[in-house]
Amino acid sequence: MNMSDCENIVQAALARMDGETHPLPDHAVQEHLKACPRCREEIAELRAVLQPLNDLQRSVFTDDLWPNIETALVDTSRLKAPSWYYTVFFMFGLILVGLKVLEVYPTFLPSLLIKLLSLLVPILLFLILKENPLRIRDDLYGADSPVTLTQKEKCHVLSAD
Amino acid sequence: MEDNDIIQECMAGRKQAFGYLVRQYQSEAIGHAVALLGNLPDALDVVQEAFIAAFQALGRFDTQRRFYPWFYTILRNRCYKVLSRRKIQSDRFISDTQWLDIPENVETPAQGPVVQEILQELSDEDRELLTLKHIDGRTYSEIAILMEIPAGTVMSRLYHARKRFRSLYLKRSREDE
Numbered sequence: 474m475n476m477s478d479c480e481n482i483v484q485a486a487l488a489r490m491d492g493e494t495h496p497l498p499d500h501a502v503q504e505h506l507k508a509c510p511r512c513r514e515e516i517a518e519l520r521a522v523l524q525p526l527n528d529l530q531r532s533v534f535t536d537d538l539w540p541n542i543e544t545a546l547v548d549t550s551r552l553k554a555p556s557w558y559y560t561v562f563f564m565f566g567l568i569l570v571g572l573k574v575l576e577v578y579p580t581f582l583p584s585l586l587i588k589l590l591s592l593l594v595p596i597l598l599f600l601i602l603k604e605n606p607l608r609i610r611d612d613l614y615g616a617d618s619p620v621t622l623t624q625k626e627k628c629h630v631l632s633a634d
Numbered sequence: 635m636e637d638n639d640i641i642q643e644c645m646a647g648r649k650q651a652f653g654y655l656v657r658q659y660q661s662e663a664i665g666h667a668v669a670l671l672g673n674l675p676d677a678l679d680v681v682q683e684a685f686i687a688a689f690q691a692l693g694r695f696d697t698q699r700r701f702y703p704w705f706y707t708i709l710r711n712r713c714y715k716v717l718s719r720r721k722i723q724s725d726r727f728i729s730d731t732q733w734l735d736i737p738e739n740v741e742t743p744a745q746g747p748v749v750q751e752i753l754q755e756l757s758d759e760d761r762e763l764l765t766l767k768h769i770d771g772r773t774y775s776e777i778a779i780l781m782e783i784p785a786g787t788v789m790s791r792l793y794h795a796r797k798r799f800r801s802l803y804l805k806r807s808r809e810d811e
Contacts, residue, residue, distance in 0.1 A: 491767070493774050493789070528736070528745070536664060538685065539656045539657055
């Protein structure tokens with residue numbers, strides 16, 4: 474018998490105690506235990522020492538986390554851009570790449586058409602978004618941020634500083 | 635309401651439905667986090683972050699799985715990140731929260747605080763394994779799913795964790811005599 478055998482046997486015995494299966498057959502485990510007092514002693518000691526652990530249970534925590542989580546979820550969804558933004562900008566990127574390819578290979582189309590397309594893309598974007606894509610978004614800033622103040626209010630704020 | 639039904643509701647944009655899942659599992663999650671981290675404020679922060687991350691990842695959730703084991707992996711990863719940060723600052727495991735209770739019918743109630751102290755002296759993984767097995771009564775395959783390791787590895791690591799627990803327990807018993 475070597476240490477590795479004993480370790481396997483003790484593991485198998487503990488697995489049986491836990492109601493689990495182990496690759497070693499039962500009769501092999503029993504035969505070894507009959508002949509090995511060290512393994513019998515180790516198993517008995519482990520069972521005794523682990524009993525206090527089995528007797529315990531987790532404390533119950535009654536904190537309600539949902540109100541904080543709900544607030545955090547609302548905050549994160551406010552900052553998130555609508556999903557169609559990403560589609561539009563991805564398409565815009567594809568168009569720019571396509572135009573660049575056409576520019577590099579002018580024999581595909583007349584060069585004038587390429588220049589016209591470069592002008593058409595921002596117009597199309599304006600029509601899709603129905604707003605100036607370069608406008609600063611007010612709702613990303615606080616109500617009293619200089620960005621959202623009128624010109625007169627900005628002067629008042631800056632002079633107060 | 636089944637967990638998967640609630641998740642479908644959440645994916646359909648009804649965020650309030652997620653509250654059912656939070657309230658269903660928060661106590662268990664806090665218990666697991668406290669066992670790993672040792673103190674309640676850290677555990678509450680981590681559990682909240684884990685629920686928020688889980689909500690944001692619901693689109694990737696496989697509805698064939700059960701919710702809590704999937705959520706537990708998120709929670710566990712966050713707990714271990716906190717533990718790694720703590721180890722950089724100090725190598726002591728800090729615990730100031732009672733997270734184990736002793737039922738009334740136990741023959742040796744005095745063992746409870748001693749067992750918790752011994753668990754705190756073990757490595758984070760040993761503590762996690764022993765609490766999942768002995769306190770929660772999980773099977774090897776359930777522990778394997780929660781810890782994302784093979785069932786055979788659970789058996790082997792549990793054996794070594796139990797031996798380390800035994801060494802500390804016997805040393806403590808000798809000191810108390």
